[in-house]
Amino acid sequence: MNSKKPVIEIKDVYTRFGDRQVLRGINLNIYPEETFVILGRSGCGKSTLLRHLIGLQKPESGDIHIKGVDIIHADDEKKRQTLLKVGMLFQNGALFNSMTVGDNVALPLKQHTPLELSTIRIMGRIKLDLVGLAEFEHHYPSQLSGGMKKRAALARALAMDPEILFCDEPSAGLDPVVAVGIDQLILKLKSAFKMCIVVVTHELESVFTIADRIALMDGGRIVFLGNKEEMKKSDNPIVRQFIDRKPDQDIIDTEQYFNTLINE
Amino acid sequence: MNKVYEVLGGWGRQLFGFFKSVRQFFLLSWQTFKWLLTAPLSRKKIEWHDVFVQMVRIGVDSLPIVIVISFFIGLILAMQAAYQLHQFGASIYVANLVGVSITRELGPLITAILVSGRCGSAIAAELGTMKVGEEIDALKTMSIDPIGFLAVPRTLAMVVVLPCLTILADLVGIGGGVLFAVTQLEIPFSAYFRQSAEAILAKDFLTGLIKSGVFAVIVSQIGIYQGFQVRGGAEGVGKSTTISVVSAIFLIILADVLFTALFYSTF
Numbered sequence: 430m431n432s433k434k435p436v437i438e439i440k441d442v443y444t445r446f447g448d449r450q451v452l453r454g455i456n457l458n459i460y461p462e463e464t465f466v467i468l469g470r471s472g473c474g475k476s477t478l479l480r481h482l483i484g485l486q487k488p489e490s491g492d493i494h495i496k497g498v499d500i501i502h503a504d505d506e507k508k509r510q511t512l513l514k515v516g517m518l519f520q521n522g523a524l525f526n527s528m529t530v531g532d533n534v535a536l537p538l539k540q541h542t543p544l545e546l547s548t549i550r551i552m553g554r555i556k557l558d559l560v561g562l563a564e565f566e567h568h569y570p571s572q573l574s575g576g577m578k579k580r581a582a583l584a585r586a587l588a589m590d591p592e593i594l595f596c597d598e599p600s601a602g603l604d605p606v607v608a609v610g611i612d613q614l615i616l617k618l619k620s621a622f623k624m625c626i627v628v629v630t631h632e633l634e635s636v637f638t639i640a641d642r643i644a645l646m647d648g649g650r651i652v653f654l655g656n657k658e659e660m661k662k663s664d665n666p667i668v669r670q671f672i673d674r675k676p677d678q679d680i681i682d683t684e685q686y687f688n689t690l691i692n693e
Numbered sequence: 694m695n696k697v698y699e700v701l702g703g704w705g706r707q708l709f710g711f712f713k714s715v716r717q718f719f720l721l722s723w724q725t726f727k728w729l730l731t732a733p734l735s736r737k738k739i740e741w742h743d744v745f746v747q748m749v750r751i752g753v754d755s756l757p758i759v760i761v762i763s764f765f766i767g768l769i770l771a772m773q774a775a776y777q778l779h780q781f782g783a784s785i786y787v788a789n790l791v792g793v794s795i796t797r798e799l800g801p802l803i804t805a806i807l808v809s810g811r812c813g814s815a816i817a818a819e820l821g822t823m824k825v826g827e828e829i830d831a832l833k834t835m836s837i838d839p840i841g842f843l844a845v846p847r848t849l850a851m852v853v854v855l856p857c858l859t860i861l862a863d864l865v866g867i868g869g870g871v872l873f874a875v876t877q878l879e880i881p882f883s884a885y886f887r888q889s890a891e892a893i894l895a896k897d898f899l900t901g902l903i904k905s906g907v908f909a910v911i912v913s914q915i916g917i918y919q920g921f922q923v924r925g926g927a928e929g930v931g932k933s934t935t936i937s938v939v940s941a942i943f944l945i946i947l948a949d950v951l952f953t954a955l956f957y958s959t960f
């Protein structure tokens with residue numbers, strides 16, 4: 430797999446919000462047709478990294494290339510062309526609340542393809558069917574449950590048949606049956622459409638079902654990178670903590686704990 | 694001493710922040726106009742359907758309030774004018790006063806202020822909610838330009854509808870004057886009509902309309918800017934909505950002063 434040229438190259442990406450350093454040198458190469466899972470504690474910067482990858486937010490420093498295009502410095506037209514081949518499922522769905530689910534899915538097709546409206550409707554319905562929401566085409570997002578919104582957003586991310594799909598916690602908040610369904614869908618997308626899929630998730634089971642490679646983020650860096658077997662065998666304490674579902678270590682240094690309490 | 698530095702520093706930061714937001718405001722407005730100017734040349738499509746939807750929304754939202762308020766304004770003007778002119782036995786000139794001040798000044802101004810409170814704020818709230826819900830980010834990732842998709846239709850709709858509402862406000866306001874003159878001053882309708890027709894020049898009416906076009910740009914651009922720059926959650930949306938109304942009204946009146954000084958100062 431590593432013989433191919435990477436579709437996503439991340440080099441030395443640093444990001445800070447105010448004086449809080451969130452990413453401290455992320456280096457990653459993600460290759461075509463692979464399903465890549467990013468793991469990490471809540472708030473460690475996974476969503477932020479994805480926002481960098483789709484050019485929504487510029488990192489403090491570092492380079493990001495998507496299909497060879499420097500997404501940070503590219504001009505608008507170049508960025509537009511590149512993003513046409515990218516689908517993104519936002520953590521909160523980010524559906525357009527003023528449009529029906531069907532219109533949400535149809536929007537990118539209406540904007541970017543010369544197809545007839547009737548054709549677009551059918552294509553949208555196919556995508557909705559893929560996520561099991563065919564009969565909710567005429568509902569508004571506010572009429573859907575949280576999990577249904579997620580799936581509708583996934584259908585919208587797939588509307589343009591992207592080559593790269595980013596999913597920010599696709600199965601968080603879904604019941605186990607639907608969550609497994611999403612995993613199956615990801616596997617299907619991979620085998621049928623040869624998509625490169627980057628998934629941020631916390632569900633270990635789904636990690637071990639879908640992942641080709643896994644990266645674990647901690648403290649703004651990648652502390653582990655490898656496949657499922659390597660991860661299971663790893664003796665990296667942070668990896669073990671994740672796999673064995675151990676809580677944080679108890680505070681050892683009582684004095685330091687006291688200090689954090691009194692300094693706001 | 695430290696206190697002084699603190700206060701001065703605070704003011705400095707505020708002033709800096711103010712100029713920064715002014716700059717961003719003009720940048721955003723410029724982007725909208727650039728989009729409109731280059732649209733015919735490139736393959737960008739104006740979302741006529743959205744323009745239409747927005748026009749209906751602005752019109753329907755503001756119609757009742759614009760009609761009621763401008764009628765009252767006409768009435769008030771007529772009453773105040775009558776009080777003065779009656780003393781000279783010149784009651785018929787109520788028609789001049791009402792007609793000219795409504796078409797030149799109050800029609801465009803009152804309409805713009807009402808629409809800013811009714812629809813400028815609604816634009817800010819809607820776009821702000823979209824910003825907070827990452828909908829605008831989602832548009833960008835789908836390679837859909839939020840300027841063309843959201844800002845342009847709202848601007849166009851406002852620039853079309855506000856002058857229309859102003860024409861209506863002019864007519865209704867003059868109607869208020871007529872009602873008072875006919876019922877209370879016992880001026881015959883035909884005389885009042887003739888007097889008004891003589892007094893109101895086409896130029897008054899047209900400059901009023903041009904003015905309302907400028908106000909439309911102000912109201913729409915402020916609403917759009919305040920919507921796009923929302924930070925934080927629902928609280929941020931509320932704050933931006935309020936600011937959008939206050940700053941739009943301020944800019945409308947400022948523009949009106951400049952306009953009046955430019956066109957009427959010699960009269």
Ligand SMILES: Nc1ncnc2c1ncn2[C@@H]1O[C@H](COP(=O)(O)OP(=O)(O)OP(=O)(O)O)[C@@H](O)[C@H]1O
Nearest residue numbers: 446447451469470471472473474475476477478520
């Ligand atoms: N716009 C912002 N302004 C300030 N801080 C931010 C902003 N966005 C994110 N952060 C901070 O950056 C850190 C990383 O946020 P991010 O959303 O990337 O976390 P995450 O890894 O996706 O977490 P989760 O698994 O809970 O979604 C958080 O500590 C957050 O407080």
Ligand SMILES: [Mg+2]
Nearest residue numbers: 475476520597
């Ligand atoms: Mg996140």
